[in-house]
Each structure stands twice: as C-alpha cells, then as structure tokens.
Amino acid sequence: MKFGIVVFPGTWSDRDCYYALNDVLGQEVDYIWHKETDLSKYDCIILPGGFSYGDYLRPGAIARFSPVMASIERFVCQDRLVIGICNGFQVLCEAGLLPGALLRNDHLQYRCQRVQLKVENNSSPFTSQCKGEQVLRMPISHYEGRYYADDVTLAELEANNCVVFRYSTSTGDITEAANPNGSLHNIAGIINKKGNVLGMMPHPERACEPILGSNDGNLIWESIVVHL
Amino acid sequence: MSISKEILDKIALSRREYQLIVERLGREPSEVELGMFGSLWSEHCGYKHSKALLKHLPLGGQRVMVRPGEENAGVVDIGDGLVLVMKMESHNHPSAIEPYQGAATGVGGIVRDIFTMGARPIALLNSLRFGPLSDLHNRYLFGGVVGGIASYGNCLGIPDMGGEVFFADCYSANPLVNALCLGVAEGKNLVKARAYGEGNLLMLVGADTGRDGLHGASGLASRTFEEERELRPTVQVGNPFLEKLLIEACLELAETDWIAGMQDLGAAGLTSAAVESAARGKGGIEIDVLKVPRREKGMTPYEVMLSESQERMLVIVKKGYQDKVRAVFDHWELHSDVIGQVTVDGLARIKEGEKVVAEVPMNLLTSPPLYRRRVKKPRWLDELQSFNVTSVPDLSPREVGPVLLRLLASPNIASRHSVYRQYDHQVGDNAVVLPGNDAAVLRLKGTKKAISLTTDGNGRYCYLNPYVSGAITVAEAARNSACSGAQPLAITDCLNLGNPERDDIYYQLKECIAGMARACRKLRIPVISGNVSLYNETRDEAIYPTPVVGMVGLIEDVTRHCTSGFKEEGGLVFLLGDNRTVDSSLGGSEYLELVHSLVKGSPSIDLDLEKRLHRCCLEAIKRGIINSAHDCSEGGLAVSLAESCLLGGLGFNSRSWNLEGRLDAALFGEAQSRIVVSVAPKLAAKLEAIASKWQVPVRKLGVVGGGRFIIEGYIDLSLEEAREVWWGGLEKYQ
Numbered sequence: 022m023k024f025g026i027v028v029f030p031g032t033w034s035d036r037d038c039y040y041a042l043n044d045v046l047g048q049e050v051d052y053i054w055h056k057e058t059d060l061s062k063y064d065c066i067i068l069p070g071g072f073s074y075g076d077y078l079r080p081g082a083i084a085r086f087s088p089v090m091a092s093i094e095r096f097v098c099q100d101r102l103v104i105g106i107c108n109g110f111q112v113l114c115e116a117g118l119l120p121g122a123l124l125r126n127d128h129l130q131y132r133c134q135r136v137q138l139k140v141e142n143n144s145s146p147f148t149s150q151c152k153g154e155q156v157l158r159m160p161i162s163h164y165e166g167r168y169y170a171d172d173v174t175l176a177e178l179e180a181n182n183c184v185v186f187r188y189s190t191s192t193g194d195i196t197e198a199a200n201p202n203g204s205l206h207n208i209a210g211i212i213n214k215k216g217n218v219l220g221m222m223p224h225p226e227r228a229c230e231p232i233l234g235s236n237d238g239n240l241i242w243e244s245i246v247v248h249l
Numbered sequence: 250m251s252i253s254k255e256i257l258d259k260i261a262l263s264r265r266e267y268q269l270i271v272e273r274l275g276r277e278p279s280e281v282e283l284g285m286f287g288s289l290w291s292e293h294c295g296y297k298h299s300k301a302l303l304k305h306l307p308l309g310g311q312r313v314m315v316r317p318g319e320e321n322a323g324v325v326d327i328g329d330g331l332v333l334v335m336k337m338e339s340h341n342h343p344s345a346i347e348p349y350q351g352a353a354t355g356v357g358g359i360v361r362d363i364f365t366m367g368a369r370p371i372a373l374l375n376s377l378r379f380g381p382l383s384d385l386h387n388r389y390l391f392g393g394v395v396g397g398i399a400s401y402g403n404c405l406g407i408p409d410m411g412g413e414v415f416f417a418d419c420y421s422a423n424p425l426v427n428a429l430c431l432g433v434a435e436g437k438n439l440v441k442a443r444a445y446g447e448g449n450l451l452m453l454v455g456a457d458t459g460r461d462g463l464h465g466a467s468g469l470a471s472r473t474f475e476e477e478r479e480l481r482p483t484v485q486v487g488n489p490f491l492e493k494l495l496i497e498a499c500l501e502l503a504e505t506d507w508i509a510g511m512q513d514l515g516a517a518g519l520t521s522a523a524v525e526s527a528a529r530g531k532g533g534i535e536i537d538v539l540k541v542p543r544r545e546k547g548m549t550p551y552e553v554m555l556s557e558s559q560e561r562m563l564v565i566v567k568k569g570y571q572d573k574v575r576a577v578f579d580h581w582e583l584h585s586d587v588i589g590q591v592t593v594d595g596l597a598r599i600k601e602g603e604k605v606v607a608e609v610p611m612n613l614l615t616s617p618p619l620y621r622r623r624v625k626k627p628r629w630l631d632e633l634q635s636f637n638v639t640s641v642p643d644l645s646p647r648e649v650g651p652v653l654l655r656l657l658a659s660p661n662i663a664s665r666h667s668v669y670r671q672y673d674h675q676v677g678d679n680a681v682v683l684p685g686n687d688a689a690v691l692r693l694k695g696t697k698k699a700i701s702l703t704t705d706g707n708g709r710y711c712y713l714n715p716y717v718s719g720a721i722t723v724a725e726a727a728r729n730s731a732c733s734g735a736q737p738l739a740i741t742d743c744l745n746l747g748n749p750e751r752d753d754i755y756y757q758l759k760e761c762i763a764g765m766a767r768a769c770r771k772l773r774i775p776v777i778s779g780n781v782s783l784y785n786e787t788r789d790e791a792i793y794p795t796p797v798v799g800m801v802g803l804i805e806d807v808t809r810h811c812t813s814g815f816k817e818e819g820g821l822v823f824l825l826g827d828n829r830t831v832d833s834s835l836g837g838s839e840y841l842e843l844v845h846s847l848v849k850g851s852p853s854i855d856l857d858l859e860k861r862l863h864r865c866c867l868e869a870i871k872r873g874i875i876n877s878a879h880d881c882s883e884g885g886l887a888v889s890l891a892e893s894c895l896l897g898g899l900g901f902n903s904r905s906w907n908l909e910g911r912l913d914a915a916l917f918g919e920a921q922s923r924i925v926v927s928v929a930p931k932l933a934a935k936l937e938a939i940a941s942k943w944q945v946p947v948r949k950l951g952v953v954g955g956g957r958f959i960i961e962g963y964i965d966l967s968l969e970e971a972r973e974v975w976w977g978g979l980e981k982y983q
Contacts, residue, residue: 030582031490033406037678040694070676072404075490130983131399133673162403162673227675232692232807 022249024048025063027093027109029055029084034070034106034226041229046242055087064249065102066093068109070162070224080123080165081111090116102146102245103218107163110210110220119213119220120178121170126163127203133162135234136201138209138223139189142182145212146248147219150240156193157186157237159228161201161209166222168204168211178211186210186221251277260287266618273613281551281599281607285614288517288555289524292783295617298749299781302621302759305766310775312738314436319529321362321442321513322432323777325739327803329696332436334368337376337429337704337741337799339782343484344426348393352426353401353487354559359430360405361513364496365562367440367503368432371677372691373402374412375428376704376743376797380421382660382982387416390424392983397487398428399671404489405496409672410691411684412704414979416660419708422787427743429704429799433693440503442512444523444565444591445530449509451523451589452571454578455495455561459544461485462518462557491560491583498581499562507570509591514561520554522563523589524597528615530565535598536589538606550606554599565591627753633713636849638832641841643911649887650964652844654974656884656917657891659843663978664895682812685896687880688733688800692807699807701735703800707883708745708793713837714851715757715794719764720771721852721921724859725882726800727772731863732878732924734810734870735802737772742779742798747791749783757794758783765796771856772863774800811870813879814896820876820953821933822893822901824886825940826862826923827855828948830910834918839883844913854921858945862922865943874932874939881923887916887964889925890950894958895972902959903951912963927953 024042028035035052042048053060060066073084084090090112097103097118105113113119126132137158140151151157170178178184186209188200200207202222210221225238252267260283262270270278270286278286292298308316314332315324322336340355356373363370375398380387391414402409412429444451462485502508512526519536527534538553548556564585566574571587578585592598597614599607644652656662669684681699682690688703705726710718727737744761747754769776785792804810815822835841836850869875877897881889894901908915928936933949940947951960958966 031404031493033493033676037676040678044694071406072490072493075404075488075493077490130396131403131671131673133403133675134670160675162675164403224675227678229678232681233675233678 022064023062024050024065024067025053025060026050026067026069027053027055027089029073029087031073031075032069032071034224037226038067038069041226041238042242045229046239048246053089055089058088058092060092060096065104065245066096068105068112070107070109073108073112080108081115084112085116094118097218100215100217104147105220106224106226107222110222111165113218113220118218119211120174121168123165124167124169125165126167131164132201133160134201135160136223137189137191137199138186139193139195141187142185145185145216147241147244148185149247150244154193156189156191157240158235159223159225159238161223163222166202166204168208170205175205181214183211183214184208185212185219260284261291262287266290269618274609279607281554282609284551284555285520285607285609288520289614290617292781293516294521296781297617298620298783299758300619302762305762306776307766307769308775313775313777317776317778321365323739323741324439325777326436327698330435331693332434332439333700333801334363334366334432334434335739335741335801336362336778337427337743338780339743339745340426340428341423341745341782341785344394345424347484348390349397350486351484352394352397354485355426355428356398356401357487357489357492357559358515359428360407360492361515363430363432364499365440365442365511365513366434367438367500368434369500370407370430370432371679372431372702373407373409373429374702374704374799376412376706377414378420378425378708378795379416380418381416384421387421388982394424394426395668395671401487401489403673405493406676408674408677408680410674410689410702411665411669414665414668417709417793419792422790423785423792425745425795427797429741431702431801438503441510442526443510443530444526444534445532446509446567446591447593448568449591450566450571450587451534451536451591452564452566452574452585453541453561453588454564454583454585456488456491456558457542457544458553458556459558460548460552460556463552463555485557485559487559494581494583495560495562498578498583501577502574507567507573508564509567510565512563514563516557518554518556524611524614526563526565527591527597528611533592533594533596533611534589535592535600537600537602539602540586540588542584542586550599550601622755624752624756624759627756633849634851636836638835641845644913646912646963649912649916650966653887653891653964654971655843656839656888657971658974658978659839660979661839662884662888664976665979667980667983681807682733682810686733686813687729688735688802690733690804690810697806699804699810701730701733701802701804703729704797705729706795706797708795709848710837710852711761711795712793715760716764717854718852719761719796720768720856721854722796722798723765723768723772723774724854724856724921726798727774727863728880728924730800730802731866732811732813732880733802734867735804736867737774737800737802739775739777740769740798740800742776742796744781745785745792745795745797746783747786754791761794761796768856772860809871809873811875811878813893814877815893815899815927815953816876816897818899818954819930820927821930822925822927822950822953823936824923824925824948824950825865825945827858827920828946830915831918831920832911832914834920835914838885838917838919840885840913840917852919859922861943861945862924865940865945866924869926869936869939874935875926875928877927879925881925882919885917885919886923891958891971893925894968895975899953900955900957900968901951901953902955904961906950906960908963
C-alpha cells in the first residue's frame with residue numbers, strides 16, 4: 022500500500038507527515054505536487070498542514086482550485102481514504118468534501134500547544150486502533166481552527182457518529198476550558214457520512230515518537246494501515 | 250561644493266564623509282552613486298563606528314567554518330557531515346514605527362540569510378524589549394511585534410523556539426526586536442554569497458521591486474529619529490508565502506552545481522546585495538535597472554538600487570545554466586529575471602538601458618571610514634555604581650512571601666507562555682525541549698545529537714557596568730546551555746545601543762564588547778556572526794546598552810538532556826555555585842527595581858568559577874545524575890526555586906535552611922554562577938563528588954514534594970497561589 026502527500030505551494034507539514042509515515046512507521050510514501058492529477062497508485066491521500074497559498078483570502082480557499090483537487094474528489098467517490106490535517110482539513114471543507122468551516126480562533130490568536138483529544142468514534146478506518154473513549158495527546162498549531170457548522174449540519178454530524186475527536190481534559194471530560202479555539206461541540210475532527218474522509222485540526226504527525234512528547238498520532242496511521 | 254545638508258541627512262553621511270568620497274573618486278558622485286555610498290557607508294552596512302571594536306571578539310575555533318562578515322551567516326561544523334548556520338539580526342527601528350510588519354520582515358530577513366547559504370532553517374528565536382506594559386502604546390508595540398513574528402514564522406513552517414522578552418522604561422520609544430535563525434546543511438552543499446566568474450549572470454528572483462523601504466539602512470538603522478510618522482513608508486510589508494517558495498526553490502538549487510553563489514536582498518537592497526557579493530568574489534558587476542521588474546511605474550535608477558522590497562534573492566548563475574535555473578523557479582511559481590552580469594574590472598557599473606548612471610570602484614564602496622575614539626568612563630556611571638546597600642532597609646521574614654509573589658508576577662519574570670504559544674514551536678518534528686526552559690532543545694534527525702538554543706541579555710546590568718555585564722551576558726547564555734546539557738558551540742550577537750557619536754554611548758559599546766570578548770575567551774566560545782544596532786535613542790534618551798547573545802550548544806546524546814522543572818517527589822535540591830550571601834548582589838536586581846524603584850549598584854562575576862560550574866553541571870547531566878537544572882537569574886535564588894516548582898508541578902520544602910546575611914540579598918540577590926539542581930537521594934553523594942572534583946561549592950537546600958513552597962521561618966505559599974500570579978503576570982496584558 023502507498024500513501025501520497027499532497028504539496029501545495031506553502032504547505033509545510035508534508036515533511037513531517039513523510040517522516041512519521043516513512044521513517045517511523047516504515048510505510049511507502051510519495052509527495053504529490055498539487056498540479057498532478059493521476060492518483061491511481063495511492064491507497065490513501067494526505068492533505069497536510071501549512072499555509073497553502075499563504076492562507077491568503079481564506080485558508081484553503083485557493084488551494085481547493087488546484088488541479089489535484091478534482092482528482093481527490095474522484096478518489097473520494099471511489100471510497101478510498103483521504104485525511105486532511107490542519108490546513109488540509111480547511112481545504113477539505115472549502116472543497117465541500119467535509120461539511121462546515123474552520124473559523125478564526127475565538128481568542129483571535131494563533132495557538133500552538135499540546136491538547137487532549139477524546140476518541141468519540143473508534144469504528145472509523147482512521148481510529149480502529151484506538152480504544153473506545155481513549156484520550157490522545159497531540160499538538161495543535163493554527164489560527165483558524167474553530168469548527169463551525171449550522172445547527173442542522175451539526176445535528177446530522179452527531180446523529181451519524183461523524184464527530185471522531187473532541188477536545189477534552191486528560192480524563193476525557195468535554196469542557197469549555199479544554200477547548201483551545203472555541204470549536205462548536207469541542208469538535209477537533211470529523212469524518213464524512215461514508216467514513217472515508219477525515220479532517221482534523223490537531224497534528225498526528227507531530228506525535229510520532231515519545232521523545233517529541235507523545236506517539237499517540239501513530240494510532241491514526243496504524244488504523245489506516247490495518248484498514249487497507 | 251553644491252551638496253545640501255538635507256540630502257546628506259537623508260542618507261546619513263557627514264559633510265566630511267562626502268568630501269572623502271569626492272576625494273577618492275576624483276569627482277562629485279552622481280545621484281545614484283551617492284545613494285550607494287550612503288547605504289554602504291552606513292553604520293548598518295559599513296560598521297564604521299563598531300568595526301574597530303568588534304575585532305576584539307574571538308572569531309576562530311576548531312569547529313568554525315565561516316566567520317563574521319565572510320558570508321551572510323556564521324557556520325560551525327558539528328560532525329556527521331553536518332554544519333549549523335546561524336545569525337541574529339535586529340529590526341528595532343522598523344518595529345518601533347510599524348510593529349507588526351517591522352517584526353515580520355525582521356524574521357523574513359534573518360531567514361533569508363540562512364537559506365541563502367544552502368541551509369534549511371530549523372529554528373527561530375527572538376529577543377525582545379519594550380517599555381512597561383502599563384502604557385497602552387507599549388502594549389500595542391508588544392502585541393504587534395509578537396503577532397508579526399508569529400504571522401511570518403508560522404507561515405514558513407519554521408519552529409520558533411522562544412527567546413526572551415523584558416520590559417523597562419528606556420525601551421518605550423525604542424523597542425528592541427532581535428531575530429535569530431539557525432539552519433542545518435550538509436557541509437558540501439554550502440553556498441557562498443560570491444559573485445565571481447566573468448560572464449556569469451545576475452538573476453533577480455522573487456518579489457517585484459517597489460518604492461518601499463527606501464533609505465532603510467542609512468535612514469532608519471543608522472541615525473536617531475524624532476518624528477516617527479514621517480518614516481512609516483520606509484517600513485516594508487512582508488509576504489511570507491513568497492518567502493516559503495523562495496526557501497524551497499533556493500534549497501533545491503543549492504544541491505546543484507548550476508550556481509556560483511546566492512545573496513539575499515536585505516538592507517540597502519540591490520546595492521548591497523550586488524556590491525557585497527561582488528566584493529567577496531573580487532570582481533565587478535554590471536546591472537541594467539531597466540531589467541529589474543517593478544511594482545510601480547516611473548521608478549528612478551536611484552529608487553531601484555535602494556529599494557528594500559522584501560522576498561528578493563540575487564542568484565549568480567553559471568554561464569550556460571540559465572534555463573535550468575529558471576525552470577526550478579518556474580516550478581515554484583516564482584518570477585526570475587536576468588538583470589546583469591559579473592565582470593572582472595572591479596567596478597560596480599549601473600546602467601539604465603545604454604546610459605551609465607553609476608560607475609564606482611568596488612573597493613571604494615566597501616571601505617567606509619572607520620572611527621575609533623578615546624573615551625573616558627562617564628561620571629554618572631560612578632555615581633550609579635557607588636550604591637550603598639545599607640541605604641535600603643532589609644525585608645522582615647513576614648514580608649518575604651508577598652515579595653516573592655510580586656516578583657513572580659513581574660512581567661520580567663512571569664511565565665512567557667502567552668507569547669510562545671502564538672509561535673509554532675513544534676513543526677519539523679524536532680522539538681525535544683519546548684520554550685519556557687533555560688534553553689530549547691532540538692534533536693537532529695538521522696543522528697544521536699541535539700542542539701540547544703538560547704538568547705540572553707540584561708540591559709539593566711549593562712547600563713550599570715557594561716564591561717562586567719558584557720561578560721555576564723555570554724556567561725548566562727553558556728549557563729543556560731549547560732543547564733540543558735549542551736556544550737556551548739558558538740555565539741551570534743546583536744549589539745543594541747544608542748548613538749555611538751556620543752562619548753558615553755561609545756564607552757558603553759567599547760566596554761560591552763570588551764567584556765563579551767573576555768568571557769568568550771575564558772569559556773572558549775567563538776562569535777560566528779551578528780550585527781550592531783546603534784542609534785537606539787529618541788530625543789537624547791538612549792536605551793540601556795543591550796548586547797544580546799544567541800547561543801547554540803551541542804548535546805552528543807539527545808537522551809541526555811535536562812530541563813528546569815522538578816521531576817520527582819522526594820528529590821533533593823542543591824545549589825551549585827557560590828552560596829554565600831553577598832549584599833552587593835542586590836545591585837541591578839529585579840528586586841531592587843520592583844520593590845525599591847532603584848536601578849543602582851554593579852553586578853559582578855567570577856569567570857573561573859563560572860567555567861567550572863558549567864563543566865560540573867554538564868558532567869552531572871551526561872552521567873544521568875541530576876533530574877533538573879535551572880540557573881539563577883532575574884529574581885535570584887527564591888525565584889529560581891519557585892520556577893522549578895511551577896515548571897515541574899511539584900512543591901519544595903526546606904526545614905533547616907539557615908539564611909545568612911540580609912534576607913533580601915539571600916533570596917532575591919542576583920549573584921551569578923549559580924544553578925539549582927534536583928537529584929534522587931541515592932545519587933546525592935555522586936553529585937557532591939562531581940562538584941568537589943570541579944571545585945564548585947555545593948549546598949543542600951531542601952526536598953522536592955508536596956503542594957507548597959516552603960522555606961521554614963520565611964516563606965509558606967501554596968503552589969496554586971504562586972502559579973496564578975506567575976501564569977497571569979504577562980498573560981493579562983495580551
């Protein structure tokens with residue numbers, strides 16, 4: 022199996038994703054320049070973090086028009102796996118592949134810190150290796166990470182078990198204090214209804230070795246490998 | 250002579266300097282030539298007041314591959330075929346005028362200095378100074394600067410590992426923004442900033458050239474300024490996205506043999522980039538300004554040559570490789586244009602189409618007059634230093650606890666989390682020790698090694714005793730490195746002072762450098778790069794002389810690093826270093842200013858003890874004996890102990906600590922050469938043996954544990970209470 026990491030102009034988590042998957046977990050990985058359109062040799066596509074097109078206009082608003090995005094839409098229709106991290110999550114929302122939007126943090130500042138995530142759904146292809154209600158530790162790093170959707174969409178997400186991660190305390194309590202950006206329902210990551218597209222603001226690729234403070238992020242990559 | 254005073258003031262040249270140009274040139278310079286001289290002979294580019302003094306700093310060393318001034322940044326070899334490239338630079342004046350963009354473009358500039366050399370930037374740090382945050386304008390500057398640094402650095406995907414921030418009245422009109430960048434490269438891929446090889450092409454890449462930043466080097470950075478509003482157009486606006494593309498494209502080129510050199514465009518724009526790289530290559534250059542892509546219409550050759558538009562690089566392309574190089578830039582969606590070529594006649598020839606608008610021998614442009622003056626110690630300094638401690642009443646035991654809380658809440662000591670959480674410090678998957686410790690630690694992938702990074706500077710000390718405190722600045726950076734388990738490798742520095750044409754400021758500059766040089770020699774740490782930022786004064790009010798040192802250290806085995814917080818209940822806490830109470834250690838202390846509103850006295854340091862202390866601490870960490878190490882700095886011993894508690898989330902208890910001498914000096918005095926360490930009880934004897942081997946005094950202070958901070962008879966505070974004031978002390982202003 023093979024992972025493909027999309028590189029837009031301005032992407033920077035591409036190298037960290039490559040490191041986590043290839044150097045740490047021994048998986049086969051390619052970089053995919055955003056002008057490529059042939060994704061046939063990949064089993065999972067990663068849209069990594071960064072500032073695609075400088076986040077100018079709105080994060081993800083320009084990147085979603087890159088040639089690779091049309092291919093990703095087809096990729097998703099073929100039930101193959103796509104994961105968007107941070108800026109990648111923003112791109113997926115802009116492209117309409119996931120519902121809702123990521124707004125500017127409620128405190129109007131960039132935030133880089135370690136957070137705890139409660140796994141709310143461990144039956145997705147991205148979380149099967151997590152225990153039910155397990156609390157994962159990994160960093161966030163964003164300015165626009167406040168998940169927002171209208172009431173109908175939110176109710177639908179909740180009803181369909183599409184909220185995969187919520188910001189929580191270390192004991193798994195979903196509190197306002199544990200929410201680093203004002204996301205509705207403390208949402209940190211969601212999947213689409215079919216369950217083959219995941220978007221999350223925290224960075225699993227930065228939690229790939231104990232020396233970095235946590236290797237909980239590997240559970241996500243390992244879940245994908247098991248699924249495929 | 251027809252030249253007017255206004256024109257000379259605009260480019261910050263004196264009439265004597267103008268006459269010198271005429272004499273050497275044998276004629277009056279053209280407008281473009283005069284502009285080029287003004288920039289290159291400015292303090293910012295030409296170091297005319299500081300060069301004679303800077304040569305006292307030790308520059309060489311076994312690992313040093315590139316020394317200051319030779320290239321855009323200094324280089325040290327760390328083995329395994331890898332080199333570190335490091336530099337720190339000030340962006341003070343632009344940040345005073347427009348804090349957000351001033352600080353952002355400061356980051357952009359320093360990052361370009363690093364990748365220009367073919368090194369991938371892997372860390373940023375910042376050393377910042379502002380006036381007190383009780384003032385709204387200072388708060389605006391502080392917020393703007395931090396926001397600007399965050400916006401630029403975060404967009405580039407380079408981790409910002411913190412640094413330092415301090416507040417004092419003297420920085421109100423002149424905030425300091427010093428940005429450090431460190432990169433890593435394979436030694437064989439290092440790129441030189443040399444324009445050589447007749448017929449090689451000068452290719453300008455990146456942003457179009459506009460009128461922004463005209464006279465940045467000569468006007469902003471090289472004189473004092475009174476009316477800030479009129480200077481706003483000299484501050485540039487950054488485009489970090491464009492810079493990110495430049496990084497990737499230039500690093501790709503660094504791995505080819507298609508280019509002869511690379512040079513970024515910084516202060517004095519195209520003038521300085523072309524002339525300095527050609528001077529290093531010992532050749533000449535010819536540029537046609539009509540070939541420079543412009544952002545606006547009607548720009549004169551003068552404006553094109555002196556524009557400081559950001560995110561531009563000058564690439565010296567080998568003859569015949571133009572198309573290959575252009576293809577790389579095209580891939581990254583970057584604009585590139587050939588604007589001239591390398592010549593061998595030793596002239597800088599600037600043309601506008603066929604018309605020559607400047608033609609000057611290279612060596613005239615790069616040899617500004619150097620000034621050296623004899624100055625005496627100013628009398629006011631004697632008065633400040635002759636401070637009698639007995640004129641200040643000592644604290645009573647019941648006052649000690651509340652004073653500790655006040656210190657912990659002081660913006661100079663309180664937790665900096667509200668600053669560094671705005672910086673992405675984890676991108677790159679290398680951050681092992683995050684900001685908030687004595688030094689940040691980054692592992693180097695593919696090796697067992699790690700590096701430590703710290704910035705240090707204490708303007709208040711240097712104001713009181715520039716020589717001793719120049720030495721302390723270096724010593725403290727080395728001590729912070731040692732506390733992280735790293736052997737200091739090299740220094741980069743920013744010397745921030747007032748107007749050097751004034752005798753007392755020149756005295757401060759000279760003494761600071763001499764003190765730094767002494768400590769560098771004693772501790773065997775070379776200075777590999779840096780800059781000077783003079784003229785930091787407004788209406789004759791100069792800042793404290795503020796030399797800032799950025800230091801990189803090497804940890805051979807990443808698993809043997811150390812942090813500042815206490816780690817386990819029951820650990821024993823020791824003080825390494827001088828444990829006598831010295832009343833004069835109150836001189837220059839945070840305590841003296843905060844509680845008694847006095848900035849007086851004089852710091853002191855014993856560099857022999859300092860050196861032994863570092864070795865002792867390093868050995869204890871390398872052998873895995875100690876659990877934490879934290880140096881004593883602002884706020885003294887009590888603050889250092891409290892910080893180790895707060896960082897580790899564990900209390901401290903001392904039952905038999907018999908405080909000698911004055912209480913305030915014992916707890917809050919800022920004697921140098923002291924480190925608080927904690928150790929498992931069974932390893933205490935080993936620690937004592939190491940200390941004795943290095944002849945470092947060692948004294949047991951207490952035990953780690955519980956939820957309180959207790960020095961029996963003096964202090965008994967709950968950790969929550971201490972944490973609340975420490976955590977909120979700076980955060981409340983953001």
